[in-house]
Amino acid sequence: MARNAHPEVTERRILEAARELFTEKGYEKTSIQNIVDRLGNLSKGAIYHHFTSKEAILDKLNDTDWDYSQAARDRIMARTDLNGLEKMRELFKVTIDNKDHRKLNEVTIPLLDDPTTLASSLNFWAAELPKHWLPIIEEGMRDGSIPTEYPQEAAELISLLANYWLLTRFCPPTRAELRHRIQCLATMLNAINVPVFDDELIRQTCDFYAQLNAQNPEQTPHD
Amino acid sequence: MARNAHPEVTERRILEAARELFTEKGYEKTSIQNIVDRLGNLSKGAIYHHFTSKEAILDKLNDTDWDYSQAARDRIMARTDLNGLEKMRELFKVTIDNKDHRKLNEVTIPLLDDPTTLASSLNFWAAELPKHWLPIIEEGMRDGSIPTEYPQEAAELISLLANYWLLTRFCPPTRAELRHRIQCLATMLNAINVPVFDDELIRQTCDFYAQLNAQNPEQTPHD
Numbered sequence: 001m002a003r004n005a006h007p008e009v010t011e012r013r014i015l016e017a018a019r020e021l022f023t024e025k026g027y028e029k030t031s032i033q034n035i036v037d038r039l040g041n042l043s044k045g046a047i048y049h050h051f052t053s054k055e056a057i058l059d060k061l062n063d064t065d066w067d068y069s070q071a072a073r074d075r076i077m078a079r080t081d082l083n084g085l086e087k088m089r090e091l092f093k094v095t096i097d098n099k100d101h102r103k104l105n106e107v108t109i110p111l112l113d114d115p116t117t118l119a120s121s122l123n124f125w126a127a128e129l130p131k132h133w134l135p136i137i138e139e140g141m142r143d144g145s146i147p148t149e150y151p152q153e154a155a156e157l158i159s160l161l162a163n164y165w166l167l168t169r170f171c172p173p174t175r176a177e178l179r180h181r182i183q184c185l186a187t188m189l190n191a192i193n194v195p196v197f198d199d200e201l202i203r204q205t206c207d208f209y210a211q212l213n214a215q216n217p218e219q220t221p222h223d
Numbered sequence: 224m225a226r227n228a229h230p231e232v233t234e235r236r237i238l239e240a241a242r243e244l245f246t247e248k249g250y251e252k253t254s255i256q257n258i259v260d261r262l263g264n265l266s267k268g269a270i271y272h273h274f275t276s277k278e279a280i281l282d283k284l285n286d287t288d289w290d291y292s293q294a295a296r297d298r299i300m301a302r303t304d305l306n307g308l309e310k311m312r313e314l315f316k317v318t319i320d321n322k323d324h325r326k327l328n329e330v331t332i333p334l335l336d337d338p339t340t341l342a343s344s345l346n347f348w349a350a351e352l353p354k355h356w357l358p359i360i361e362e363g364m365r366d367g368s369i370p371t372e373y374p375q376e377a378a379e380l381i382s383l384l385a386n387y388w389l390l391t392r393f394c395p396p397t398r399a400e401l402r403h404r405i406q407c408l409a410t411m412l413n414a415i416n417v418p419v420f421d422d423e424l425i426r427q428t429c430d431f432y433a434q435l436n437a438q439n440p441e442q443t444p445h446d
Binding site: 116119120122153190 | 339379383
């Protein structure tokens with residue numbers, strides 16, 4: 001097969017191999033050579049032809065997962081059988097159920113120890129992620145299922161707290177404490193009339209974070 | 224006066240001059256030479272004898288203000304005429320009323336654009352600042368004035384949200400939006416039975432953040 005006859009196929013193969021290796025070995029311990037070895041029939045030069053660095057591969061994987069989330073949101077938004085609140089819960093569940101993304105998250109959490117990565121993640125959670133939630137909250141305001149006075153604040157706080165506060169340094173050591181913390185967030189969101197966390201979603205969210213945090217050796221939740 | 228006869232006096236003079244200059248000119252635009260010029264009778268070498276860098280001077284100023292906060296907290300904790308909730312409000316007011324610290328804050332907010340400074344501030348807000356609030360919340364739990372089930376979460380969320388969310392990139396552009404956001408925080412804290420933000424403290428907090436944010440040219444609150 002001529003090189004670049006199907007560049008998008010090659011790119012996808014590189015991404016798939018990198019995702020597997022990042023998940024198996026960790027991001028830091030994976031080298032471009034490992035990716036070459038895994039693929040078998042591609043040179044290091046061919047990989048660098050598609051991606052300037054290992055970091056660029058990770059960025060592309062994150063972009064791919066974000067596109068998947070956006071597409072899932074668009075599908076959910078188009079449904080006519082759900083009100084705004086139900087759509088919001090559905091979007092949480094889709095995020096939680098995306099196992100590939102969870103595995104990538106497990107790999108990238110330790111990278112937040114790097115200040116530049118942390119700062120760019122915080123910017124994303126502050127500037128981009130709230131835009132993902134806000135239209136659903138506004139739909140819930142219109143149909144009466146999310147009668148909040150604080151749509152922008154709720155979108156921001158869900159973005160910030162579900163990512164920064166429930167993960168990283170704030171993360172509590174035991175599963176009981178993790179559940180307590182999610183219950184706290186649920187109670188506060190109920191108070192501003194964004195009752196997205198019902199008992200089922202609290203349980204699912206708790207499972208999701210427990211699995212995520214279990215990959216972080218310094219902060220292993222246990223029962 | 225012989226050099227180092229009273230090193231603590233010299234150090235205090237350097238800190239006072241630096242605080243004035245940082246406030247007047249901004250931190251980035253202040254040089255060690257500006258501090259030499261302001262003091263008149265000290266050489267650059269004498270300043271470097273006390274502080275290795277301009278950053279070390281800023282760190283020491285922040286330490287000084289933190290010591291002031293800790294001392295204020297200790298005085299408040301020792302009072303027998305206030306319950307836990309009243310002590311918590313009093314500590315907020317002391318922080319808000321410390322004009323020197325507010326001015327230093329105004330100067331340091333733009334520094335949070337630097338990822339390393341942001342990461343170390345976030346670590347402080349996550350690991351240290353909650354310890355400042357937790358004993359007061361626990362006293363309120365004992366005396367019944369703060370009947371919360373979420374003392375640790377409340378201490379963390381107050382630290383994180385009052386610093387990171389009410390300042391920096393999340394900061395809303397108008398004073399009305401700032402007030403709405405503080406009202407949102409108050410409502411959520413009420414829901415977990417930490418009713419620290421009464422109308423008076425909401426007003427005072429709003430004034431405090433409006434003044435702080437007004438110094439940040441990209442995010443000027445206005446009525």
